[in-house]
Amino acid sequence: MKYRNIGFILFISLSCLLIYLILLFSLQARLHRTPIQSEIDPQQPMIAITFDDGPNASYTLPLLDLLYKEQVPATFFVVGEAISGNENILREMAASGHEIEIHSFSHPDLTTLAPQQIREELWKTEERLQTILPDYHARYFRPPYGKYNQQVQQTIPLPLVLWTLDSGDWDHPQASSIYDQVIQQVQNQDILIFHDDNPETIKTLKKLIPELKKEGFQFVTISSFLEHASSASVLLIK
Amino acid sequence: MKTRFMLSLIFGALWFFFSFYFSLFWAREIACLLPKAYIWWVISGIALLPGFFMSSLFFSNLLHWKKKEYPTTSVPVTVLICAHNEETMISQSIQAILLQHYSGPIDLLVVDNASSDQTKQEIQKWIPCSFSNRSIRTLYCPVLGKSHALNTGLAHITTKYFITVDSDTCLEKNAVQKIMNHIVATQSSCVAGNLFVQNTTDSFFTKIQTYDYLLSIAAVKRYQGSYRSTLVAQGAFSAFQTQAVRKLGGWKPVMGEDIVLTYQLMQHGLSSTYEPAAVGYTQVPDTFFGLYNQRKRWARGMLEGLSLIPPWKQPSFFTKYFALVNCFVIDLDLSFLFGFIPAILLALSGFPLLAGILTLITLLVCVLLFYSMFLYQKKLNIPFKNSFFGFLAFLLCFQTIQSMAALHGYLTFFLHRKGEWK
Ligand SMILES: [Zn+2]
Numbered sequence A: 001m002k003y004r005n006i007g008f009i010l011f012i013s014l015s016c017l018l019i020y021l022i023l024l025f026s027l028q029a030r031l032h033r034t035p036i037q038s039e040i041d042p043q044q045p046m047i048a049i050t051f052d053d054g055p056n057a058s059y060t061l062p063l064l065d066l067l068y069k070e071q072v073p074a075t076f077f078v079v080g081e082a083i084s085g086n087e088n089i090l091r092e093m094a095a096s097g098h099e100i101e102i103h104s105f106s107h108p109d110l111t112t113l114a115p116q117q118i119r120e121e122l123w124k125t126e127e128r129l130q131t132i133l134p135d136y137h138a139r140y141f142r143p144p145y146g147k148y149n150q151q152v153q154q155t156i157p158l159p160l161v162l163w164t165l166d167s168g169d170w171d172h173p174q175a176s177s178i179y180d181q182v183i184q185q186v187q188n189q190d191i192l193i194f195h196d197d198n199p200e201t202i203k204t205l206k207k208l209i210p211e212l213k214k215e216g217f218q219f220v221t222i223s224s225f226l227e228h229a230s231s232a233s234v235l236l237i238k
Numbered sequence B: 001m002k003t004r005f006m007l008s009l010i011f012g013a014l015w016f017f018f019s020f021y022f023s024l025f026w027a028r029e030i031a032c033l034l035p036k037a038y039i040w041w042v043i044s045g046i047a048l049l050p051g052f053f054m055s056s057l058f059f060s061n062l063l064h065w066k067k068k069e070y071p072t073t074s075v076p077v078t079v080l081i082c083a084h085n086e087e088t089m090i091s092q093s094i095q096a097i098l099l100q101h102y103s104g105p106i107d108l109l110v111v112d113n114a115s116s117d118q119t120k121q122e123i124q125k126w127i128p129c130s131f132s133n134r135s136i137r138t139l140y141c142p143v144l145g146k147s148h149a150l151n152t153g154l155a156h157i158t159t160k161y162f163i164t165v166d167s168d169t170c171l172e173k174n175a176v177q178k179i180m181n182h183i184v185a186t187q188s189s190c191v192a193g194n195l196f197v198q199n200t201t202d203s204f205f206t207k208i209q210t211y212d213y214l215l216s217i218a219a220v221k222r223y224q225g226s227y228r229s230t231l232v233a234q235g236a237f238s239a240f241q242t243q244a245v246r247k248l249g250g251w252k253p254v255m256g257e258d259i260v261l262t263y264q265l266m267q268h269g270l271s272s273t274y275e276p277a278a279v280g281y282t283q284v285p286d287t288f289f290g291l292y293n294q295r296k297r298w299a300r301g302m303l304e305g306l307s308l309i310p311p312w313k314q315p316s317f318f319t320k321y322f323a324l325v326n327c328f329v330i331d332l333d334l335s336f337l338f339g340f341i342p343a344i345l346l347a348l349s350g351f352p353l354l355a356g357i358l359t360l361i362t363l364l365v366c367v368l369l370f371y372s373m374f375l376y377q378k379k380l381n382i383p384f385k386n387s388f389f390g391f392l393a394f395l396l397c398f399q400t401i402q403s404m405a406a407l408h409g410y411l412t413f414f415l416h417r418k419g420e421w422k
Helices: A002-031 A060-070 A087-095 A115-132 A150-155 A175-185 A199-214 A222-228 B002-030 B036-063 B090-098 B119-129 B146-155 B175-186 B204-225 B242-247 B257-267 B288-308 B317-348 B356-379 B388-421
Strands: A046-054 A075-078 A099-102 A190-195 A218-220 B077-083 B106-113 B134-141 B161-166 B169-171 B190-197 B237-241 B272-282
Touching (some): A002 B288, A002 B317, A002 B388, A060 A199, A087 A099, A099 A115, A099 A222, A115 A150, A190 A199, B002 B036, B002 B356, B036 B204, B036 B356, B077 B090, B077 B146, B077 B175, B090 B106, B090 B119, B090 B134, B090 B169, B106 B119, B119 B134, B134 B146, B146 B242, B146 B257, B161 B169, B161 B175, B190 B204, B190 B257, B204 B272, B204 B356, B204 B388, B237 B272, B242 B257, B257 B272, B288 B388, B317 B388
Parallel strands (some): A046 A190, A046 A218, B077 B161, B106 B134
Antiparallel strands (some): B161 B237
């Protein structure tokens, strides 16, 4: 009787442990993905896909899954306030070979702030990212709403990166209309802006990425875009 | 009665929908990390269903906060004690019966169930102590088995009501009076008493069981009793109408003979209630395996009852509902072991998502429920031993032992049944 009890308890405990290890392993595996490889042919058309306002607990992970499946590298302009609770999403993002850049801490209109406040928007976010990714250094900055003035330009010590093609997904339209909007206008050396905070964006990209691949576009992150693109008019480099 | 039940169900349902809405976000956050079916099974088993059951129980008990008082009775009653090798405990339970402050006559019937130790001699010692209002009779049942001993005793009962008391349970001095007042006034077929743990300080395991009896078991009994559908009038201390039990042919020779008997009484449309003021102090197992085996038997007994008389065969709406809830307990035990524990381990390894905030809120509801139950038991003014450490230990490890043993019990029930079919 006693041995049977011990046997049963061992069996159940081991099953518990096994379930835990399987779950842990599958979660860990995401954080140790081999980075997305992309070799750029400067002669071929290329576009940079960027995402603003994340990370988002509900939508960034499925987006990362999609990008990884399609082996598309992207650039995420993250908001400092959204980081807490989503640390593992950022770890996975970095491990997958995406670029993480800064889109302010609390998403204010920077043109209304004092220099000290503007600086804070940058370093507070960078500091949070560094506690999660120790080697992290921000290379680019995208001001909220794309709004900046001379003061913002002078205060932020990083190049400001805007976009050339707005997907319009911030207005939360249907996936089909975001898709139409992009596919009709997209050109070589476009910087596309999306927001990883809604399900329609993911739906759009599921259809859009294969289509863009078919049309011969290569996908690049912002830093390799700068390296290879001929037109850098959207970048305000000091 | 029905209104209050419905109110508590509505309260539970509100909680359920609130937590369901909340868990939609939660599930979406982990949807691409883990298999969907597993996620929903875990969420429902560790947050949604327990939240629903606990909040409706909590609300119902609040609605029934005021304790009913019944007129004092002095009708004759038989107390039936069955003992198998209980030489160390039997004397004090007999003494507790003789010292009862009961205004009527008590006929104490002690059945020696094939004991091989000094139990018989211990019982004999008490015979000279009987006086006009407190008589002692002894019987011998040679066939080993609780149900056989109980049925032997049943044949010799001459009073309209009787009380079963375990040989290791000591009744509080007013217990018989309180439980008799209740059964005579309500005419329930059976009334379950309120059990406290006697050997609280014996070991770690008795300490944690103290709180299971005081807070969980009593809360459930009170909840079910409010609707005259207490699913278990436990053999350790309950009162019965002799005629009703005789009609059923007494106890069945099964593992949980008290559970099956209560189910049968309710199947015949009779009511089963609970009296919190009638307190018995019971001896609980003081070792891990003692506790484990007891809970295993209880789980098996519950399934025996449920399979003999399935919920849909219960005439009362309330009993149907409570029996159905008991079926869900199997699922809850499984998701506790294979959902909650891995989720806690994951949270400790830096992935708190599966454990979730909702589970934390559900745990808070649980603590609130325990606290209200604690206040209620305290209000009875019947002493019980209490320690903060014991309560903490109860919170931390009781459910794991309970679920593990219960699962083992379910398994032996199904294996056993398979054997019978062959
Ligand atoms: Zn933005």
